[in-house]
Amino acid sequence: MDAPLPAPDALIRPWRTATLVASLVAAVELVLLLVAGTLLLAKPLSRAMRHHAEATAFAPKKKAAPAKVHIAKQPVVTLPRLTRDETKVFVLNGNGRSGAAADEAGKLQSLGYRISATGNAARTDYATTVVMYKRGYIGDAHRLARDLHIKVVGPLDGLKPLAMKGAQLAIVLGAR
Numbered sequence: 435m436d437a438p439l440p441a442p443d444a445l446i447r448p449w450r451t452a453t454l455v456a457s458l459v460a461a462v463e464l465v466l467l468l469v470a471g472t473l474l475l476a477k478p479l480s481r482a483m484r485h486h487a488e489a490t491a492f493a494p495k496k497k498a499a500p501a502k503v504h505i506a507k508q509p510v511v512t513l514p515r516l517t518r519d520e521t522k523v524f525v526l527n528g529n530g531r532s533g534a535a536a537d538e539a540g541k542l543q544s545l546g547y548r549i550s551a552t553g554n555a556a557r558t559d560y561a562t563t564v565v566m567y568k569r570g571y572i573g574d575a576h577r578l579a580r581d582l583h584i585k586v587v588g589p590l591d592g593l594k595p596l597a598m599k600g601a602q603l604a605i606v607l608g609a610r
Contacts, residue, residue: 512572512576514573514576515570516574516602518547519546519548520548521574521578522549522550522600522601522602523542523601523604524552524593524601524604525605525607526554526606527553527555528558528606529560529607530558535552535553542582550600555606556592560608561608561609561610562585562608562609563607563608564586564588564605564608565578565588566588566589566590566591567604568590568602569589569595572587574603575587575603584605
């Protein structure tokens with residue numbers, strides 16, 4: 435009669451062990467190859483790097499090209515064209531506080547400026563107060579900003595000259 439077949443588990447065990455041993459041997463060989471490659475390449479690579487560093491450090495200095503001097507343009511100081519009592523200002527409330535434009539207009543009148551009109555700006559969320567000017571009145575705008583301690587001065591932005599109600603300058607009141 436035929437011999438009985440061995441249990442399936444007995445047939446699998448030798449292959450599993452052989453696979454594990456072969457994988458372990460391959461991993462050890464890989465580590466040894468990496469170490470040998472590092473040792474073989476490290477010395478020539480370090481020599482090349484040292485040689486390059488020495489050549490760079492001890493190379494004769496090149497004459498530097500003369501530095502270009504950039505002269506910043508100085509802002510052109512423009513004198514005011516009109517006296518304070520000739521200058522008309524359009525005061526706009528851009529901060530949303532009720533009566534702010536009228537209060538500022540009173541302050542401007544006490545400084546000698548003429549008020550052409552007061553009103554509300556298109557927006558009420560201006561963070562800072564702005565002085566704006568019609569073309570040719572930059573000097574007058576800077577004088578007004580100096581008088582009121584305002585830091586932002588610029589040309590008309592969002593306002594048309596016809597909407598200025600005869601004024602040369604506009605002030606949009608912000609939260610600060």
